[in-house]
Amino acid sequence: MTDRRRSNPYRVEKNGTALGYFPSMEAAQQFLDKVNAKPRLADTINLTMDQIHDIWKERDYPQLSPKGQETYDTIWPKFEGIKSIKMRDITTQTVQPLIDEEIQKGRSRSQQEKIRSMYSLLCQIAMELDVIDRNYATFLRLGQQGAVQRDVFTEDDIRLVLEDAAGSDTSKIIAIFLYTGFRLNELLAMPLTGVNIEEWFFRGGEKTEAGKNRLVPILPTIQPFVQYFVEKSKGDLFLSGYGGNLDARNFRRRDYYPTLERLGIRTKDRRMNPHSCRYTTATRGHSMGIDDDTLAKILGHADFDMTSGTYIQADLETLRREMSKLEPKNMGENVGETEIT
Structure with missing residues (x-):
């Protein structure tokens, strides 16, 4: 189906549900072939990062130690600006600014690694669901550990x-x-x-x-x-x-x-x-x-x-x-x- 009003006019749908829009017939066909080859993909392809996080929270989060849970609870708000994006549209370039912001604030490398770890866990869930085919977290660039400003009581x-x-x-x-x-x-x-x-x-x-x-x-x-x-x-x-x-x-x-x-x-x-x-x-x-x-x-x-x-x-x-x-x-x-x- 085509919609000439869109910049990506070629629409792929299944059972009346839009699975995506593409710039050319060839790109749309390639995507459709991928969906047909992996039937459950039709049910997961449009999952957002937030929804992937919900799956992880229900399945894997309870197995973490209290300290581990607290760590990820603290880091997850960092993704607020991108969590509503479909997971298949999130790549290294989408998440890298979160790391860069921490570097600019003088945060420790450990803090940067926690962001990468959170994203990596979500990528692993998305890979299991065939939403993406690689763990983009591995390509994130972390800053060097510098002097960290510590908050102290005056x-x-x-x-x-x-x-x-x-x-x-x-x-x-x-x-x-x-x-x-x-x-x-x-x-x-x-x-x-x-x-x-x-x-x-x-x-x-x-x-x-x-x-x-x-x-x-x-x-x-x-x-x-x-x-x-x-x-x-x-x-x-x-x-x-x-x-x-x-x-x-x-x-x-x-x-x-x-x-x-x-x-x-x-x-x-x-x-x-x-x-x-x-x-x-x-x-x-x-x-x-x-x-x-x-x-x-x-x-x-x-x-x-x-x-x-x-x-x-x-x-x-x-x-x-x-x-x-x-x-x-x-x-x-x-x-x-x-x-x-």
């Missing part, structure tokens, strides 16, 4: 958190993050036995050998918050008495972000994810003169240079003395920039 932000902690349990927890450098999962999973309020230190951590069971002093600024949760505990975990969410994903979305948004700390220009607390501990500590070996031990890294982890042993008093530089008397100093994971 001194004013920290004051807001500490003031709010008087009436907010979530702000109490955020303050503990800021003054210990613990990762999100490390603090949420901290056993009650890992908290010593007689000598004021945590013993806990995870991820690496250097990070496991490390000593972290509990500074006076957060001692009332730590004691509060110890006394409120209802189980084996330090935060078992917390009335909010102890699942990392839910804590982040339902407790942490809303609290920072309420305080005006998190905005569209400042992402301020939970790891920002850890970056802040490292950044403030470095700028306030905490020695590198102490920071390495507090944060659960092997060392700041290749030898310190082997030849220097820091006892609790040394850690406490160095970490005390984070206390309020130093809060007027400038915050520098350092990289931490």
Whole structure:
């Protein structure tokens, strides 16, 4: 069937449903031959990227870990501008601008790889359905890893958190993050036995050998918050008495972000994810003169240079003395920039 009003006037249809429009009779015939050779293609050829995503979400998404699900939930909105396009019309050139935008924003290569991974998964579904015949994600060009700007808490932000902690349990927890450098999962999973309020230190951590069971002093600024949760505990975990969410994903979305948004700390220009607390501990500590070996031990890294982890042993008093530089008397100093994971 032809429609001379269209730039691609040759229409292919099956059972009254339009399958596509083509510039020439030859192109239309080739497409029709492809459809006839693969009968189910007539039912899938017009699926949009969004519909392909729905298939993936129903079939494969439930098999992912909570962390994997969260990763793809975060990345999928990046495709908002193209998700209504038919999957067969989406190619490398359609998705490359999404990668380029991340590069221009200074986002990490890891962020770019997540976009490519999401697109690749959708391409695989589309290939299974005979909608496309190749995985176009493999042709995406990623930028080089450069210096990444990390969002950190300013001194004013920290004051807001500490003031709010008087009436907010979530702000109490955020303050503990800021003054210990613990990762999100490390603090949420901290056993009650890992908290010593007689000598004021945590013993806990995870991820690496250097990070496991490390000593972290509990500074006076957060001692009332730590004691509060110890006394409120209802189980084996330090935060078992917390009335909010102890699942990392839910804590982040339902407790942490809303609290920072309420305080005006998190905005569209400042992402301020939970790891920002850890970056802040490292950044403030470095700028306030905490020695590198102490920071390495507090944060659960092997060392700041290749030898310190082997030849220097820091006892609790040394850690406490160095970490005390984070206390309020130093809060007027400038915050520098350092990289931490």
